Amino acid sequence: MGFNEGLLVATRARQSLLCVGLDSDLERLPPHLLREFGERAVLEFNRWIIEATKDLVCAYKLNLAFYEQLGPTGLGMLEETLASIPEGVLKIADAKRGDISSTAKAYAKAIFDYYGFDAATVNPYLGLEALEPFLSYSDRGAFVLCRTSNPGAREFQDLECDGRPLYLWVAEAVARASERFGNLGLVVGATWPEELRRVRELVGDGLPILIPGVGAQAGDLERAVRYGTNSRGELAIINVSRAVIFASAREDFAQAARAAAQRLRDEIERSRPRRS
Amino acid sequence: MGFNEGLLVATRARQSLLCVGLDSDLERLPPHLLREFGERAVLEFNRWIIEATKDLVCAYKLNLAFYEQLGPTGLGMLEETLASIPEGVLKIADAKRGDISSTAKAYAKAIFDYYGFDAATVNPYLGLEALEPFLSYSDRGAFVLCRTSNPGAREFQDLECDGRPLYLWVAEAVARASERFGNLGLVVGATWPEELRRVRELVGDGLPILIPGVGAQAGDLERAVRYGTNSRGELAIINVSRAVIFASAREDFAQAARAAAQRLRDEIERSRPRRS
Numbered sequence: 001m002g003f004n005e006g007l008l009v010a011t012r013a014r015q016s017l018l019c020v021g022l023d024s025d026l027e028r029l030p031p032h033l034l035r036e037f038g039e040r041a042v043l044e045f046n047r048w049i050i051e052a053t054k055d056l057v058c059a060y061k062l063n064l065a066f067y068e069q070l071g072p073t074g075l076g077m078l079e080e081t082l083a084s085i086p087e088g089v090l091k092i093a094d095a096k097r098g099d100i101s102s103t104a105k106a107y108a109k110a111i112f113d114y115y116g117f118d119a120a121t122v123n124p125y126l127g128l129e130a131l132e133p134f135l136s137y138s139d140r141g142a143f144v145l146c147r148t149s150n151p152g153a154r155e156f157q158d159l160e161c162d163g164r165p166l167y168l169w170v171a172e173a174v175a176r177a178s179e180r181f182g183n184l185g186l187v188v189g190a191t192w193p194e195e196l197r198r199v200r201e202l203v204g205d206g207l208p209i210l211i212p213g214v215g216a217q218a219g220d221l222e223r224a225v226r227y228g229t230n231s232r233g234e235l236a237i238i239n240v241s242r243a244v245i246f247a248s249a250r251e252d253f254a255q256a257a258r259a260a261a262q263r264l265r266d267e268i269e270r271s272r273p274r275r276s
Numbered sequence: 277m278g279f280n281e282g283l284l285v286a287t288r289a290r291q292s293l294l295c296v297g298l299d300s301d302l303e304r305l306p307p308h309l310l311r312e313f314g315e316r317a318v319l320e321f322n323r324w325i326i327e328a329t330k331d332l333v334c335a336y337k338l339n340l341a342f343y344e345q346l347g348p349t350g351l352g353m354l355e356e357t358l359a360s361i362p363e364g365v366l367k368i369a370d371a372k373r374g375d376i377s378s379t380a381k382a383y384a385k386a387i388f389d390y391y392g393f394d395a396a397t398v399n400p401y402l403g404l405e406a407l408e409p410f411l412s413y414s415d416r417g418a419f420v421l422c423r424t425s426n427p428g429a430r431e432f433q434d435l436e437c438d439g440r441p442l443y444l445w446v447a448e449a450v451a452r453a454s455e456r457f458g459n460l461g462l463v464v465g466a467t468w469p470e471e472l473r474r475v476r477e478l479v480g481d482g483l484p485i486l487i488p489g490v491g492a493q494a495g496d497l498e499r500a501v502r503y504g505t506n507s508r509g510e511l512a513i514i515n516v517s518r519a520v521i522f523a524s525a526r527e528d529f530a531q532a533a534r535a536a537a538q539r540l541r542d543e544i545e546r547s548r549p550r551r552s
Contacts, residue, residue, distance in 0.1 A: 025378060065375060065382035071355065071390045072348040079347065094379075098399055099341060099372050100426040102301060106341035114347045123374055125401045125421060129428025145401060150376040152405025159437040159445060166442065169435060 002182030003119060003141035007208055008234060010090055011058045017225070017272070018265045019059040019092065020257075021212070021241025022046050022081065025066050028242075030249045039070060043077040045253075047084050049245050052254040053261045059090035059118075061212075061239050082115060090118045092210070092237075096145060098123030098130065105133040112140050119143060121187055121210065124170045128177050135181040141208070142184055146170050146199060149189025149213030167195065168202060175203040185210060188228070190219025190238070197227040205230040208237065214264075215243025221264070225271035233272040240264055278458030279395060279417035283484055284510060286366055287334045293501070293548070294541045295335040295368065296533075297488070297517025298322050298357065301342050304518075306525045315346060319353040321529075323360050325521050328530040329537045335366035335394075337486075337515050358391060366394045368486070368513075372421060374399030374406065381409040388416050395419060397463055397486065400446045404453050411457040417484070418460055422446050422475060425465025425489030443471065444478060451479040461486060464504070466495025466514070473503040481506035484513065490540075491519025497540070501547035509548040516540055 001009075011017055024042050026034075033041040050060065062081065067074040085091055097107045097120065111120045112134075119141030122131050134142040147157055147167040157167040171186060178184040185208035188196045192213075200209065211228045213219035221238070228236035244264070248256035277285070287293055300318050302310075309317040326336065338357065343350040361367055373383045373396065387396045388410075395417030398407050410418040423433055423443040433443040447462060454460040461484035464472045468489075476485065487504045489495035497514070504512035520540070524532035 023379065025382060063375070063379050063382075065373075065379045065386065068386035069382045069390060071386075072351040075348040075351055094375075096375050096399070097341075097372070098374075098401075099339070100424065103299070103339050103341045103370075106301065106339075106345045110341065110344035110347075114345060123372075123399050123401055124432060125374075125399050126424050126426060127428030127431035127433070129431065130424075130426050148376065148402045148406075150402055150406050152403030155403035155405065155449065156400060156442065156445065157403070159442065161435040161437040161442065166432065166435065166437065169432065173431065 002138050004182050004185070004208055006139065007090065007141065010088060011234065013088065014058050015269070016056055016058045016265050017236055017238050017268050018057050018261060019061050019237045019239040020049070020053055020057050020244050020261060021061045021063065021094070021239050022049065022245065023063045023066055023241040024245065026070065028246055030253045032251060039073060040077070042070070042074070043080050046081040048254040049257050050084055052258040053244070054086050054089060056261045056265045057089060059092050059237055060085055061092040061094050063094040079115060091116070093117040093120040096121050096123050098126050100126060100130050104130055108133040108137060112137050121145060128173055135183060138181070138183055140183060143187045143210045144170065144174050144184065146186040147188045147192050147195045149191045149217055149219065153189065153192070168198065171199045171202050175207060178207055187212065189213035190221065190224035191217055193220055193223040193227055196224065200227055200230070205232065208235040210237045210239060212239040214238060215240040221267055222271045225268050226273065229272060231273070233274060238268055278414050280458050280461070280484055282415065283366065283417065286364060287510065289364065290334050291545070292332055292334045292541050293512055293514050293544050294333050294537060295337050295513045295515040296325070296329055296333050296520050296537060297337045297339065297370070297515050298325065298521065299339045299342055299517040300521065302346065304522055306529045308527060315349060316353070318346070318350070319356050322357040324530040325533050326360055328534040329520070330362050330365060332537045332541045333365060335368050335513055336361055337368040337370050339370040355391060367392070369393040369396040371396050372399050374402050376402060376406050380406055384409040384413060388413050397421060404449055411459060414457070414459055416459060419463045419486045420446065420450050420460065422462040423464045423468050423471045425467045425493055425495065429465065429468070444474065447475045447478050451483060454483055463488070465489035466497065466500035467493055469496055469499040469503055472500065476503055476506070481508065481511070484511040486513045486515060488515040490514060491516040497543055498547045501544050502549065505548060507549070509550060514544055
C-alpha cells in the first residue's frame with residue numbers, strides 16, 4: 001500500500017485529520033516536570049501528551065530540531081517517544097531535509113530506516129531529482145514544502161516566475177511527479193488560506209496536504225479544512241503544536257492538551273466537506 | 277570578530293582554501309576498519325583522515341546525514357570527531373537546515389551551541405527572515421544555498437523570475453542582508469562555473485562562497501577557484517569530499533587522502549588570482 005492510500009485508511013479509521021506536533025522544546029515544558037526529570041522531562045512530557053491524545057489524532061509530527069538541540073541524548077528521547085506512539089497513528093518527521101545524491105539517501109535512511117518514521121517533510125529548493133531517495137520508499141510519505149506558514153515565506157515563494165509564483169511551480173512539479181510516485185504530498189501553512197485554496201485547485205484530489213500554522217501561529221482553522229481537503233473532505237492533515245501541548249504549563253498539562261485536541265478535532269470534523 | 281573576518285584570518289594563516297568533507301558513509305569505509313571497529317569505524321576513520329590532512333586545510337565540512345543515519349551513536353561520533361579537529365581549522369556543518377521561528381532557533385542551538393560548529397549551510401526557500409536565528413550568532417557563519425551542485429538544481433533555481441533566475445534573487449538578497457550581518461555566505465556548486473562567475477560578479481568582494489562539487493562530482497577546480505574567489509583571490513572555500521577521503525579503501529587510505537589533499541591544495545594555490 002502506497003503512503004497516500006495508507007493515510008486515507010488511517011484518517012478514516014480514526015475519524016480525525018488532527019495531527020499533534022510534539023515540538024517539545026525543553027525551555028517550554030511544565031516546570032514541575034523539569035524539576036523532577038531534568039532533560040529527561042522531554043520524554044516524560046511526550047509520553048503524557050501521547051497517552052492523553054492518542055485516540056483523537058491521525059498523526060504526530062515531531063520537529064527534529066527540538067531533539068537535536070539536546071545532542072545524542074535528545075535523539076535517544078526521540079527514539080523512545082516514537083516507540084510509545086500506538087500502531088495506526090502516523091509518525092511524521094518534520095525535518096525539512098533537502099540534500100543531494102548519497103547525502104539525501106543517508107537522510108532518508110536516518111528518518112525512515114533508523115527511526116521508522118512514516119513520513120518526512122522535505123525542501124524543494126534542490127529540485128525534485130534530489131528528493132528521489134525519499135520517494136523510493138513508496139510506503140513512506142514525502143511532504144514537499146510549498147507555501148510555508150512564516151511571515152517571510154513571501155520573499156522567494158511568491159516571486160513571479162513566468163507568470164506564476166514559485167510556490168505554484170513547486171505544487172505543479174509535485175503533482176506531475178506524483179503520477180510516478182504514490183507518496184508525495186505538500187506543505188502549505190494555514191496562515192495563507194488563499195494560497196492553500198489555489199494549491200488544492202491546482203493539484204486536484206490526489207495529493208495530501210500537511211497544514212501547519214493553526215493555533216499559536218493564528219492560521220484560520222475552518223478555512224484550512226475547507227480549502228485544504230480534497231473534494232471528498234479528505235487528504236489533509238491539520239497540525240497543531242503549541243496550542244495543544246502547551247495548553248497548560250501546570251500539573252494538569254495532559255488534561256489541558258486533551259481538551260484542546262478534542263476541541264480542535266471536533267471543529268475540524270464540523271468544517272470538513274461531506275464526502276460526496 | 278565576525279565570521280567572515282575570521283574566515284579570512286584562517287585561510288591566510290593556513291595558506292589554504294581547501295576544505296575536506298568528512299562524508300564518512302559507513303558503507304564506503306575501508307573494509308579493514310569496518311572489520312575491526314564495526315560502526316565505530318566512522319570515528320576511527322575520521323581521526324585518521326584529520327590527522328593526515330589537518331595542516332593542508334582551512335576547514336572540515338561534515339554532512340550531518342552520514343552521522344544521523346546511525347542514530348544517537350552516530351551523533352556521538354560526530355561530537356568526538358569535532359573534538360579531534362585542531363584549533364584554527366573551521367568546522368562547517370553541512371546541514372542545509374531551513375525552518376521557522378522557534379524551530380530554526382533550536383537548529384541553530386544544536387549546531388552552534390551543542391556541537392560547537394563554526395558555520396552551517398542553510399536553505400533559503402523559507403526566506404531570509406527564517407534564517408535570522410542563525411545570523412544572530414555573529415561569530416558563526418551561515419552559508420545559504422544558492423546554486424547547488426546536483427543535476428536537478430536547474431529545476432527551480434533557474435526559473436526566470438522577473439527577468440533573472442531564482443538563484444540570483446537569492447544571491448542578491450543575501451548580499452543585501454550582509455550589510456546588516458557580517459556572517460553570511462553562499463553555496464555555489466563547482467559543477468556550474470558560469471553561474472558561479474555570475475554570482476561572484478553580483479555579490480562583489482565581501483561574501484564568502486562555499487564551493488562543493490570538485491572531485492567525484494567532476495566540477496572544474498581551476499574555474500571554481502578563479503570564478504569563486506573575490507578580486508583578491510580570497511573568501512572562497514573549495515570543498516572536496518569523496519576524492520580525498522575515499523582516495524584509497526586499503527590500509528594506506530590516510531596517506532592516499534593526504535596525497536590527494538596536498539595535490540588539491542597546491543592546484544588551488546596555483547589557480548588563485550594574486551592579491552592586488
